[in-house]
Amino acid sequence: MNIEAKLAGLGLKLPDPPAAAGSYVPWVRVGNMLYLAGTISSFNGQLTHVGQVGKEQTVQTAYESAKICALNTLANIKAATGSLDAVKQFVLVTGFVNAVSGFTESPGCINGASDLFVQLYGDAGKHARAAVAVAGLPRGSTVEIQVIVELWGRGDDERASTHNIARPPPLSC
Numbered sequence: 039m040n041i042e043a044k045l046a047g048l049g050l051k052l053p054d055p056p057a058a059a060g061s062y063v064p065w066v067r068v069g070n071m072l073y074l075a076g077t078i079s080s081f082n083g084q085l086t087h088v089g090q091v092g093k094e095q096t097v098q099t100a101y102e103s104a105k106i107c108a109l110n111t112l113a114n115i116k117a118a119t120g121s122l123d124a125v126k127q128f129v130l131v132t133g134f135v136n137a138v139s140g141f142t143e144s145p146g147c148i149n150g151a152s153d154l155f156v157q158l159y160g161d162a163g164k165h166a167r168a169a170v171a172v173a174g175l176p177r178g179s180t181v182e183i184q185v186i187v188e189l190w191g192r193g194d195d196e197r198a199s200t201h202n203i204a205r206p207p208p209l210s211c
Contacts, residue, residue: 041122044158045112053081055117056110059176065118070126070191072118076134077110078179079103087180091171092138095180097146100135103181104150107133111151111185112158119189126194128155128165130186136179137171144169151183 045052056077058064066073079087087103089095095103116122133148135141148169155163165185175182 041125041158045122048157050109050154052113052116053109054083055113056080056083064114067118067189070189071129072115072125072187072189074111074114074118074185074187076176076182076184077107077114078176078182079106080110080177080179081106085177085179088178089180090136090138091143091147091180092141095136097143100137100147100180101150103179104133104148104152104183105154107181107183108151108154111183115187122158124189125159125162125187126190127162127188128159128185129188131155131165131167132184133167133169134175134182134184135169135171136173136175136181139173141171144171147181148183150181 055064058075062075064075079085086106087095087099091097091100112122115125131148131151133144133151135144135147137144148167152165152167155165157163
């Protein structure tokens with residue numbers, strides 16, 4: 039089953055890839071590594087979760103906010119590579135939670151993104167992570183995540199076949 043089919047099976051759909059909101063690009067590819075700019079909790083340009091956890095938001099709504107951030111990240115992965123199946127491994131997720139002073143439950147909030155990546159990619163969705171509470175985020179978003187993934191490369195074909203993992207179409211030169 040491909041990743042987009044798994045996404046649909048969860049009742050989720052990708053938003054349009056979010057455009058850069060400043061002097062940066064949504065992603066940078068270096069070899070087989072894809073570095074993704076931070077994404078906030080907006081869906082097709084409309085904010086879904088605004089405000090601080092511990093004030094306007096709860097840990098559970100921040101969990102949902104992180105899931106929206108993950109969908110935006112996936113939309114950027116698809117825009118960068120042409121397919122969500124191009125991901126070999128999630129490497130790092132850095133999560134920021136807009137929260138009141140002294141908030142200590144950031145990991146539970148960022149699990150919204152981490153859990154979705156594991157649901158979709160299995161072991162390849164498991165990643166190193168930081169989850170940090172901050173005093174504010176762009177546009178008042180409740181959560182922002184930044185992700186690094188490894189993409190399948192030409193030399194990975196044999197391993198992908200052995201492990202029944204979908205591969206992206208060959209790169210054209």
